[in-house]
Amino acid sequence: MTAILQRTTPRTTDQGWWPKTVSTARYEYLMQVRRPAVWLVVVALIALRCSAPLPVNIGSITDHATLVSDWAGDFMELGPIGVGAVLADRVRREARLDLDDLLAATPSGIGPRLWGKAVGAGGATITPFALCWAALLGYLSTKHGAGVIPVGVEVFAAVILPGLVFVTAFSLTVPFLTGAALFRLGLFGYWIWGNMVGPDYGIPTPAGTPFEAIGEYPTGAWFHGFMFDARERGWNATTADAVISIAFLLLTALAALATTQFVLTRRSPS
Amino acid sequence: MNHSTWARLRLELRVVGIAAPATALVAPLAGAVLVTTLHAAGAGAADLDRAAGAVLAGLAPLGAAVAAASIVGRDPGAELVMTATAYRRVLFLRVGLVVAATALVTLLDAVAFHALKAWPAGQGTGGYVLVWAPPMVWLVALAVLIAVALRSSAAASGLIGGVWTAQLLMARDIRPHAVLRAQYLFLGVADRVPAHDWTVNRIALPAIGVAAAVAAGLLLGRPDRLLGSDAA
Amino acid sequence: MTAPDVTIDNLTVAFKRGQVRALDDVSLRLPAGMVGLLGPNGAGKTTLMRVLTGVLRPTSGTVSVDGTDLTSRAQRREVKAATGYLPQELGLYPELTARQFLDYMALLKGVTDRRARRDRVEEVLELVALGDVARRKKLKTYSGGMKRRVGIAQAVLNDPRLLIVDEPTVGLDPEERLRFRGLLATLAGDRTVLLSTHIVDDIVQTCPNVVVIEHGNVAFQGAIGDLAARAEGKVWHVAQPATAPPPDLPTVTVTPGLAGTTYRVISSRTPASDAERVTATVEDGYMALMHAI
Numbered sequence: 001m002t003a004i005l006q007r008t009t010p011r012t013t014d015q016g017w018w019p020k021t022v023s024t025a026r027y028e029y030l031m032q033v034r035r036p037a038v039w040l041v042v043v044a045l046i047a048l049r050c051s052a053p054l055p056v057n058i059g060s061i062t063d064h065a066t067l068v069s070d071w072a073g074d075f076m077e078l079g080p081i082g083v084g085a086v087l088a089d090r091v092r093r094e095a096r097l098d099l100d101d102l103l104a105a106t107p108s109g110i111g112p113r114l115w116g117k118a119v120g121a122g123g124a125t126i127t128p129f130a131l132c133w134a135a136l137l138g139y140l141s142t143k144h145g146a147g148v149i150p151v152g153v154e155v156f157a158a159v160i161l162p163g164l165v166f167v168t169a170f171s172l173t174v175p176f177l178t179g180a181a182l183f184r185l186g187l188f189g190y191w192i193w194g195n196m197v198g199p200d201y202g203i204p205t206p207a208g209t210p211f212e213a214i215g216e217y218p219t220g221a222w223f224h225g226f227m228f229d230a231r232e233r234g235w236n237a238t239t240a241d242a243v244i245s246i247a248f249l250l251l252t253a254l255a256a257l258a259t260t261q262f263v264l265t266r267r268s269p270s
Numbered sequence: 271m272n273h274s275t276w277a278r279l280r281l282e283l284r285v286v287g288i289a290a291p292a293t294a295l296v297a298p299l300a301g302a303v304l305v306t307t308l309h310a311a312g313a314g315a316a317d318l319d320r321a322a323g324a325v326l327a328g329l330a331p332l333g334a335a336v337a338a339a340s341i342v343g344r345d346p347g348a349e350l351v352m353t354a355t356a357y358r359r360v361l362f363l364r365v366g367l368v369v370a371a372t373a374l375v376t377l378l379d380a381v382a383f384h385a386l387k388a389w390p391a392g393q394g395t396g397g398y399v400l401v402w403a404p405p406m407v408w409l410v411a412l413a414v415l416i417a418v419a420l421r422s423s424a425a426a427s428g429l430i431g432g433v434w435t436a437q438l439l440m441a442r443d444i445r446p447h448a449v450l451r452a453q454y455l456f457l458g459v460a461d462r463v464p465a466h467d468w469t470v471n472r473i474a475l476p477a478i479g480v481a482a483a484v485a486a487g488l489l490l491g492r493p494d495r496l497l498g499s500d501a502a
Numbered sequence: 503m504t505a506p507d508v509t510i511d512n513l514t515v516a517f518k519r520g521q522v523r524a525l526d527d528v529s530l531r532l533p534a535g536m537v538g539l540l541g542p543n544g545a546g547k548t549t550l551m552r553v554l555t556g557v558l559r560p561t562s563g564t565v566s567v568d569g570t571d572l573t574s575r576a577q578r579r580e581v582k583a584a585t586g587y588l589p590q591e592l593g594l595y596p597e598l599t600a601r602q603f604l605d606y607m608a609l610l611k612g613v614t615d616r617r618a619r620r621d622r623v624e625e626v627l628e629l630v631a632l633g634d635v636a637r638r639k640k641l642k643t644y645s646g647g648m649k650r651r652v653g654i655a656q657a658v659l660n661d662p663r664l665l666i667v668d669e670p671t672v673g674l675d676p677e678e679r680l681r682f683r684g685l686l687a688t689l690a691g692d693r694t695v696l697l698s699t700h701i702v703d704d705i706v707q708t709c710p711n712v713v714v715i716e717h718g719n720v721a722f723q724g725a726i727g728d729l730a731a732r733a734e735g736k737v738w739h740v741a742q743p744a745t746a747p748p749p750d751l752p753t754v755t756v757t758p759g760l761a762g763t764t765y766r767v768i769s770s771r772t773p774a775s776d777a778e779r780v781t782a783t784v785e786d787g788y789m790a791l792m793h794a795i
Contacts, residue, residue, distance in 0.1 A: 037420065041428035048436050052443040077439055078432050085428030096344075179289040181340035181427065182296065185333050188431040189297075192438060202317050274614040281606040285595045346593030350656065352557045353587040354610035493557050494517060 020108050024116020025123070028090075032124035038086045042128040045078040050136075055226050064144060064151045069225030071136055072159045075129070076214045077196070080167045083125045084187045087171035088180040090121045110264045114172075118257055122168035129164065130156070155223055158242070159215035162249040166213050169253030173260040198229035208233045210245035217245040279367065286341060286364050294337035294372040298379050301325030305379075309386045322383040323390030323459035326402040328438070330376040331455070335409035335430050337372070338365045342414055343423025348496055358490035362483075369410055376402050390459045404475035405455040409434065411479035415486040421495065453478060505534030505694045506568045506584065506663045508554070513563035515549050520561075524549035526718040527563070536690040538705030538726065539698035540788060541715035547698045548590060550715065551666045554696070555587040567664060583612065586657035590668040590698075592649060596642035600632055600652050603641060607656040626655040630685070647678040654682070658689060665695045671704055683708055702785045712784075714791055722791055726784055733768060733782035733790040740765045740777045752793045754786055768795050 032038060053074045061067040094100050103113060137152040167187075175183040194206050195214040206212050208229030219225035220237030230237060283291075305321050313321075341364050345351075351360050380398040383389060390401060409430055417426035437444065437455050444450040452474035457463055463471075489495060510530040516523045525546045541547050552558040553565055556578040565572040567581045595603060604623045613619045627633045630651035641652065650670060657665060667686065671679045686695055687708045697709060705712060705726065712729055714722040722729055737754070741764045751773055755766040766780070767773055768790050782790075789795075 035422075035424075037422040037425035037428070040420070041425055041432070044429060045432035045436075048432060049439070052440055078435055081432050081435060082428045085431055086424045089424050179293075180424070181289050181293040181336055184427045184431060185293050185296065185336045188332060188336075188435060189329065192435060196439065201320070202314075272614075273616050274609060274619075277605065277616070278609045281598070281602060281609065284598055284602065285606070287597055347595050349552075349557065349589050349591070349593060350587070350607065351610060353555045353582060353585070354607060355582075355612075360610070493552075493559075497552075497557075 017109075017112060020112035021116045021119070024108065024113050025120035026116075028117045028120025029124045030120075032087075032090065032121040033127055035086065038125050039128045041082040041086050042079060042125065043132060045082040046075055046129065046132045049074050049078045062144070063224060064148045065155075065223040066225055067140065067144065068137070068148055068152045068155045069159060069219040069223035071140075072133075072155045072215065073219060073226060073228075075133065075136075076160060076163055079129055079132075080163055080213070081188060081191050083129065083164055084167045084171040085184050087121060087125050087168060088175045088183045088187075090117060091172055091175040091180070104268070110268055111261050114257065114261050114264065118169060118172050121172065122165070125168065126161075126164050129160070133160065151223070155219075158218040158222060158246065159225075162218075162246045163213040163215050166249040166253045169256045173256045176260060176264075196229070198232040200232050208235070210241050211248055212245075213249055215245070218242040279363075282360075282364050282367060285347070286368060290337040290341050290368050291371060293340065294334045294368050295375055297329035297333035298325065298372060298375040301329055302375075302379050302382065305383055305386065305388050309388060315387070318386070318388035319390055320460065322388040323401075323456070326376060326380055326383070327390065327405055327456055327459050328434075330372060330379070330402055331406035331409045332431065332434050334369050334372040334406050335413040335434075336427050337368050338410045339413040339417045339423045339426035339430065341365050341368065342417035342426070343421075352493055352496075356491075357493065357496065358487050361490060362487070365410065365414060369406070373403065373406065376406070400472050404472050404479075407479035408453070408455065408475040408482075409479075411482035411486070415482040415489075418486045418489045418495075504663070505692060507566075508532035508664060508694060509564075509566050511564045513550075513553065513565055514561045515546075515553060515558060516561045523718050525553070525560075528715075528718070528720055530713060530720060530723060532694050532696065532713075533711050534692075534694050535711070536687065536695045536697055536709040538709035538712040539696055539715065540700075540702070540705065540712060541721075542792065545715045546718040547715055548668060549718075551587070551589075551668055551696065551698060554664070555585050555666055556582045557587075583660060584663045586660060586662035586665045588650075588653045588657045588665075588667040588670055590672075592653045594641045594649060594652060597640060599638065599640055600627065600636035600644070600648075600655070603652065604636075604656055604659060608659050611660045613659070622659060626658055629658065630655045646673040647675065650674060650678075650682065654685065663693050665689060665693055666698075667695065668698045669700070670697070671699060671701060679704075702788060706784045714788065716792065729787040729791070730782050730784045731787065733786035733795075735779065735782075736768050736770050736790055736795055737780050737782045737786045738767050738769055738773050738777040739780050740767055740774050752789045752795070754789050768793060770795055 050071075053071065055070060058067070058070050061070065094103055133152065133156055137149050140148045140152070171183070171187070174186070178186065193203075195212045196207055197203065197205050198207050199205070208216070210217050212229070216227045216230050217237045220227040220230060221239050221242035227237065235241075301321075301324075305318065305325060308318055308321055342361065345361075348357060351357055377398055380401055384398065412433075413426045413430045416429055417423050420426065434455065441454070441456065444454050451457070451467060452470050454471060455475070457471045458468055508531065510528055513525055513528040514523060515525040528546075528550070539547050539550070549558065553560055553572065556572055560573055563573075567584065570577045570581050572578050572581050595606075598606065601623060604626065605619060608619045608622060613622060624633065627636045632648065632651055632655065635648070641649065644652065650673075654667070654670065657667065670686070671682050674682060683704055686697060689695060690708075697705065699705060709726060711724065712722070712726050713720060714729070722732075741762050751767040751769050753765050753767050757764045757766075766786075768786060
């Protein structure tokens with residue numbers, strides 16, 4: 001065969017699941033993190049809520065854990081809506097751009113593309129959220145000392161991240177069925193009903209139970225933070241409740257992605 | 271209306287597709303089922319009033335706004351349409367069709383809810399329209415403006431949904447300020463408000479909506495802004 | 503119907519607040535019949551066509567069609583009514599059938615009479631040989647060639663005097679391409695058809711006149727033969743036994759043979775002692791122009 005390229009042809013091997021997923025995640029991350037909408041929406045919604053933070057006495061709280069977890073509650077009231085809204089249109093993006101055939105012709109497979117998208121696009125959308133959180137911790141550390149920073153990292157991992165993973169997973173799966181617009185409307189409705197319409201409103205809701213996504217139970221159990229709807233229910237958060245809450249969010253997220261992978265694989269003609 | 275107008279409207283609806291009307295209509299339709307079910311189940315008057323208020327002043331306007339943002343964000347035939355006519359007219363017609371359908375269903379909801387005595391506490395003076403129309407105009411117009419300005423339906427939906435949720439959550443912070451109160455979407459949903467506040471609010475919301483629509487129209491008059499993709 | 507007088511004077515189109523000049527002080531007069539528009543990617547061809555169709559407004563300069571100024575909003579509407587456009591990135595509404603799509607475009611173009619619209623749609627569907635599938639199949643099921651034919655059908659719906667087509671034959675099979683070329687030549691009878699393409703052969707076969715745009719400027723305008731003549735005496739065949747091309751010379755074609763590889767190169771001097779001078783083609787003329795030889 002005539003050599004048309006000067007360099008030696010790179011060896012192609014059948015990569016494993018992990019390298020394919022990591023490669024997909026890397027480029028999904030880059031594509032999503034470069035969207036102005038991701039930064040604008042997530043930062044704007046966090047700033048909007050934090051312009052009048054709750055509880056009203058948050059400025060006088062001195063206990064690091066309580067202070068930081070209460071701020072986390074403010075971040076979680078609107079921020080996840082923005083995360084879900086800007087992720088929802090990633091789902092059918094390949095089909096919209098006529099890339100389905102091209103991608104299906106590569107040996108990457110449906111699973112690595114779906115999980116890579118979840119990790120990459122999800123991670124990119126959580127990036128502005130995490131940077132806002134880091135900025136807040138930096139600010140609080142100037143007022144309350146560097147001790148808020150390790151607590152802040154723990155709060156991010158236990159209170160914020162599970163909810164964001166949950167929203168990310170559903171934002172990258174449900175729109176396969178509903179389309180982006182209907183999903184966004186449903187997300188806004190769910191977020192209010194499922195996390196903020198407490199039992200006092202007289203309608204059945206997961207708000208105030210460990211099955212909400214806003215992170216009240218880890219806040220109450222581990223960081224002595226303010227609990228809104230759980231307090232209305234008269235429930236006290238224990239470590240077991242917090243673990244159940246986090247496990248519920250993460251397992252539900254995994255289940256949503258795994259189910260989607262199963263359905264997409266079954267429907268795939270190849 | 272002559273035949274060509276009907277033909278045009280029918281084709282515009284086909285171009286819009288099913289997703290946007292479904293998004294816009296799901297709230298008032300599901301809301302009708304919810305309130306009727308609550309009424310049939312013998313729910314208390316306060317719960318009925320609150321549910322009616324949530325559907326009319328909250329969910330129906332939000333659904334229309336999210337649908338409007340989705341219509342603006344994606345149009346494969348935009349360039350061809352521009353060679354034939356002013357694009358803003360076509361886009362406003364498409365948004366108008368979906369919003370008009372939502373408005374009609376919401377109006378029917380309002381009449382039905384009133385008949386069932388499920389009515390937001392502070393909204394006795396506005397006929398069947400003032401409950402939902404001003405918030406709907408405000409949200410839809412701002413959604414269209416943001417979607418056109420940022421060329422992103424994701425940004426428009428996210429910001430409008432966030433502002434809507436923030437208004438629900440931050441009523442205590444909004445209501446003491448006259449300027450913010452004038453743009454409060456849920457005034458009179460849960461309690462009675464002074465007549466002056468109510469009047470100012472019901473005038474300010476559509477007025478701001480009209481201003482936003484004019485701004486969106488001006489931006490749509492610059493085709494170089496529209497001939498890119500919805501990549502933002 | 504007579505072909506329109508299309509005159510462009512000192513046209514400049516700038517984007518990003520003047521930082522990018524897609525067209526820079528372009529002056530042109532389009533003759534009747536088919537006019538080829540050539541130029542490298544990013545030269546400003548699509549911008550020029552968008553201005554001519556009234557989609558984009560010029561930053562400065564004047565563009566007029568039969569004296570009607572395209573820089574005026576009211577008059578732009580008038581010009582749009584007499585113009586047809588097939589864009590390169592042809593976006594169609596996938597849920598419509600071809601007939602519905604053409605009916606929609608006819609309505610947007612102001613054909614409100616039901617019978618006239620229906621007759622016109624049937625006529626253009628016959629013209630592009632889609633009459634049999636246009637009612638049943640949605641556009642999303644069409645092949646690339648069929649979509650292009652729908653595109654040209656919508657462009658001629660209003661019987662335009664100025665027809666502008668951007669890369670109309672990209673992605674078409676050879677037979678479809680020849681058919682399309684013939685269709686454009688037929689339409690050009692009493693119209694001005696501006697055909698932009700990278701396929702020089704399409705222009706050679708159909709366009710008596712050609713415009714070449716480079717970096718937002720007009721690099722050439724005139725008869726197609728004059729473009730070929732630019733390279734006359736500068737086109738050489740160089741046969742080499744090795745596979746390396748002659749250094750620093752624009753190469754038009756590379757033809758492998760049993761005795762070695764023959765390169766067709768452009769050079770104002772004899773490129774090699776055994777080089778053979780050959781007759782210039784339009785492609786050679788274009789290459790000579792692009793490389794300022």
